[in-house]
Amino acid sequence: MSPLLQVTGISKSYGAIQAVDGVSFEVMPGEIFGVIGPNGSGKTTMFNSVLGQIAPEQGRIALKGRDITGLSPVELNRRGVGRTFQTLQVFGKMSVRDNLLVAAQEHRGTLLSRMFAPGDSGLGAKADALIAQFRIGDVAHRKAGELSYGQQKLVDIAMAFMSDPDLVLLDEPCAGVNPALVGGISTLLKELNRTRRASFVVIEHNMDFVMDLCHRILVMVEGRVMALGTPGEIRANKQVLDAYLGN
Amino acid sequence: QAIKIANIVELSGAGATSGTNFRDGVLLAAKEINAAGGILGHRIETTTADTQSNPGVAKGLAQKAVDDNVFAVFGPVFSGSIMVSMAETKRAEIPNFTGGEAAGITKQGNPYIFRTSFTQETAMPKIARYMAGPLKAKTLALIYVNNDYGKGGRESLMKAIEPLGMKVVADISTDQNQVDFSAAVLKAKQSNADVVFVYTNEEESARALRELRKQGVTKPIVGETTLVGQKVIELAGEAGNGAVAHVGLTVDAPVPAMRAFRAKFEKEYRYIPDHNGIKGYTGVYLLKAAIEKAGKPDRKAVVQALHGLKVSAAKEPGVILDVAVDNNGDLDRESFLVEVRNGKQEIREVLPALSKK
Amino acid sequence: MSMDAAITFEGVTAGYGELMILDRLDLRAARGRITLLIGPNGAGKSTVLKTLFGLLKLRQGRIRLFGEDITGAKPRELLTQHGVAFVPQGRNLFGQLSVYENLELGGITLGTQETRARIPEVLALFPRVRERLHSAASSLSGGEQKQLEVGRALLLRPKVLLIDEPSIGLSPLVVQDVFRLLRRLADEQGVTVLMVEQNVKSALKMADDAIALEAGRLVLHKPAPQLLADPDIERLFLGGGHVPASLATP
Amino acid sequence: MTDLLQLVFSGMATGSIYALAALGFTLLWQASGTVNFAQGEFVMLPAFAMLVFAKLGLPLLAAFAVTCVLAVVVLGWGFKRGIADPLLKFGLMPIVVATIGLAIAIRNGMRAGYSAEAHPFPSLFADRLFQFAGVTVSLADVGTLVLALALVLGTQAFLARTITGRAMQAVAQNTESATVLGIDVPRMVFYTFAINAVLACAAALLVTPTYLAKFDMGESLGTKAFFAAIIGGFNNSRGALLGGLIVGVCENLAAAYISPAYKDAVALVIFMAVILFKPQGLLGKKVERKV
Amino acid sequence: MSRISLAIGALVMLVLLAVPPFLKNYGIYLFSYWLVFVIATMGLNLTIGYAGQKSLGHAAFFGLGAYTVAILMKAGFSFWLGLPMAMLGCFAIGLAIGFPALRVQTLYLAFATLGFNTAVWLVLRNEEWLTGGTFGINGIARPGFLGLSLDKPLAFYYFVLAVACLLALVLWKLLASPWGKAFTALRDNPIRAESLGVDTRAYTLLAFAIGAVYAGVAGALFAPLVEFIEPAPFGVGTSIMMYLMVVVGGAGYFFGPLLGAAVGVLLPEWLRFAQAWYLFFFGLAVVALMLWLPDGLLGIPERLRRRRHARDANAQRNAAAVRAEEPA
């Protein structure tokens, strides 16, 4: 089986800081892939390089066998790659529901046809379903910028799922999210994975979440890959325990 | 029944100084006339409105004046604005006195437009003659301000010097509100022309004069009214000395009526008027003379009376200098050749009115 | 509870503009102990801390600190006169200033000398931060920024520490370190800590008391060990963050 | 060659005037995150104040000192209380428009209430000319340039090197965090506007002899200063100086060698060239990492 | 649209249709002048208010529209050729002006557009062979429409009104479509927008281009309204005024320009009673308005709505609490 996402030797440095240093890995179709590592180990930078947010200095990124190195975030999203952000990134002055609507509308029709499309692009039902799933119904009509941290985080995550992407990269989706909903996110990912064979790459510091959810886990330290394996293997890896997990 | 005058002038924007002077002139004249019993017993009533130096606003204000059925409109001063507003006054057959000096204004065949000063086309030949004559200039460097006033003057000057065999060897445009004249002056200097002709507004004239001195330009510096204005002399200080200009209207004219006017104006408004102040003032008196000639405050009759009107300062001191209006609404009167000496305007020569030549 | 109360909310109503989030809230946190504030997203936990720290206006009620009425006190007064420090949720750095400058500003109420003397102490706690001392704060990774923020508050050696979800973005080892550090501060220096956490399980293990909020109301207040020992605890995590009736404090 | 030098030097003299006015822009941007479209008027008002005080018989420097005090109260404290305090939290747009309104009010209030005329203004420097490598320079030109340099460097050092300066920047970058740290936000905001007011007085003292005290002097001065600040980099005080000098010199060169009529487009052309490789202005700091 | 805003809209329409015949020429002229600025600021509201692109060069497009029509009409072409040409030209140049916006934002963008405006203004002023330079272009005739003469002030007013309504409708439709949300997303968080497939590049350019077309149409109406044009009204000052109108009316509110342009155009006229001080009071009024309503005049309904929502939410909360306290 050919990999869905193939990252080969990407590097990115800031002055003297080598944030990402020759990272390679592959994500298979239908795989849930975890990325962990201590603070500042280059996880987010690696994500941003893959997603076209910053240009990697070296390396190649391929999606379904096609080179996507240097493609813009817009282009990647069009090709079915969704993402969430570590920092809160919502449309602060739009209502929560509009946030979700805008998240998928660009996948419907052409630029010109959208000019004549209905306001919700026929996505209303889908948005409402996600709103219910993430328990943000009572704030659905409030401006996203005025929600609590966790609520905004949930909006951000929900947005990534609006357009039914094949591959979603999630950067610390559980940070600030209530444990009950962490379970909810886990269930959602598993379900999408099962029904649509959607793939995920998840950066997370919540070990219960990662260990339970991911098929394979990549450990990054100091910009490099320290280990790659199943949750069991990672948990047993002495080096990883020392560098990251603790007792 | 009062005679209503609408004062539509530039009180803000680029033309604020000119407009303010013009307005104050008009108001002063109206006040005096009223104090003396009005025109044929009718009081003058004035309203003032600001065009913001914007023709679009000027048009609206002219319409308002028409709606209010005023007897006459004074202003605007800027040629662009008057072009627009006079279309409205013409339609309503209201006499309109402008401060504009651009030649084109009276060439539209509008019988209701009247000037309060020379056009550039009458002024420029006079100064051209001076340059060709006493100064024996063959070439000149022209520093002008790039607005309708400067451009209009430039065109008239070109026309005037051509038959005299003079040539502009450096044609330098500057901006309204320009601060740094070093490039302009340098260009003028490099051209090595016989005369430097400066045609800019007052403050810029002062800056140009200073820069000319700074760069040690020794060629004669010649210009029009604005070059030797009281304000310029005040602002330029020593650098103003030696500048020569043709002056249509100046508060420094050696005429008792003018001195009196200056004193009155300064007392009333606490500043020395420039030519626009005189324009507004004499304009109202011109209207008075016309109404009196017509014998009744009737617009048609007054407009008729204005064409070909001759007013002598002896009979009507308010016009300050003898003046004649021709059939286009243009003015004629004597003017002056002025030189700045020791920080003062000195009249070198009184130039006769064109008709008296 | 008979313990010496450090923080007391008495019928506090507060919120954003017209929207009231806290509704006649009564709440107590004991002196020298770590009180954990939990609840679903949007329950008003952060609002409690912000109100306490004088960032939001009270519509009604009083707030006391060690018995003293501090209703309406400004953050600056709380910092300088009452020794309260606050680490808000989210990002709170001055992005264009360097890490060192951020620390220096953290100690602005102490004076420059004192601050400079204490900075090494803080840096010793967070080696990652020390490595990036002269980088612009905005260039740090999410976790590094959070470490810097926690360090910046510790610099003040507060008597009362309000800390809003410190675990966001921190890697497990660092979370452990921070929790241990807080424990030590409480035990050794008698610092009162009021902490919001979603990382409930590990937080409960280190806290003394737990308070649960729901829709701006207090629904539970129990010693943490007692709560942990309760057989119904799992339902707390599964029930959408809502406190099951069996756990609630009447 | 001397001509070129003459142009460059005159350009630098004008440029230092732009720089002085631009300094206020960069200061406000760095220390309060605002843009003051009435900055030109903030220079015009002290100019008239000094004229009035001078008319009352005060020597120029004394008039300057009194004006500074007055400016700190009116343009510093008054501006803070009246406009900055209520509007800062609403972002850039309301404060920009409020200052546009303020500029209109000040300009026209001065015109209607005092004078529509241009008034000469005494120079701090004796009216003396020097020949220097064939170039004529006036004492005022040199003096303005030197003082501008000193003020720019002084402001820059204050913002970057003192804890107060950094606290002021901190307030601009994140007011809520600054409050949480116990930074006295209102005081920092006041400092910012007070310094801005004093800088405006200094600018008035130096530029008015050339610009002349006139109700609308702020209009063109403000625009040019804005150009200068942008080209140099809005978030850097030294940028104001560099930007000012570049605009002044290039305008002069363009007027002499390209086209006087199009010299105002020069700033635009430079800017376009600058953003091709440095979108944040020549000396501006890049704002890093958005995600 | 809610019933209240529909009612208000109908009332405004009624006033605009019924009142002008009772006005004298000056009043009609002012109404027309105001509508022209409403059209221009509607476009700018899209660029600034919805798409969040800080543009300070709108008057350049206004001028381009006016000069295109004037020059073509002087060359003997019909207004009805000039108008589409003006729209097309502005669209194309608007697209081009969007490009700097892809590289720079906020103040730097404001400057780039301001610089563009200066450049256009310099061309209008200096290229006398084409634009008449500072002398301007005089005697621009008012067009006819389907054999109707629009020469009279009232007829021309209704023509401008019709155009304004048509353009408002188009904008309304546009903003109600997914485009509206895409523009807002671009304004609120371009980075997030990109990652969701919103082509920020295309929408930035379109925001400028469509805004420019509105300014172009406004210019094309301005020229025959005043019947004379010169460079002055198309300078940076006007751009700044237009920016002011958008913000004072309420940036990002559909009806903002209606009120904003009224403040910018009509308020100074109302204040004329203050004589020499009228612009002073105008400036103060703008400051006061901003202090009172930082979100602009249309922030009022929004404020009321928020207050209502807050009250509802509080009540709901209380009700829920009371229910919870009652024994089951």
Ligand SMILES: Nc1ncnc2c1ncn2[C@@H]1O[C@H](COP(=O)(O)OP(=O)(O)OP(=O)(O)O)[C@@H](O)[C@H]1O
């Ligand atoms: N724009 C930048 N300029 C300078 N250094 C940077 C920049 N972006 C990231 N870095 C540095 O690169 C390193 C990796 O950062 P990154 O955000 O990728 O870490 P991370 O693994 O996501 O950490 P965390 O778990 O804390 O989020 C860090 O040391 C960070 O300080």
Ligand SMILES: Nc1ncnc2c1ncn2[C@@H]1O[C@H](COP(=O)(O)OP(=O)(O)OP(=O)(O)O)[C@@H](O)[C@H]1O
């Ligand atoms: N700035 C604001 N303006 C208006 N409403 C707000 C604002 N901040 C928070 N809220 C609302 O107040 C309520 C409580 O918010 P708060 O931040 O206190 O929640 P929280 O318990 O801290 O949640 P989380 O776990 O997500 O951080 C939420 O419904 C939220 O939508």
Ligand SMILES: [Mg+2]
């Ligand atoms: Mg990260």
Ligand SMILES: [Mg+2]
């Ligand atoms: Mg919170």
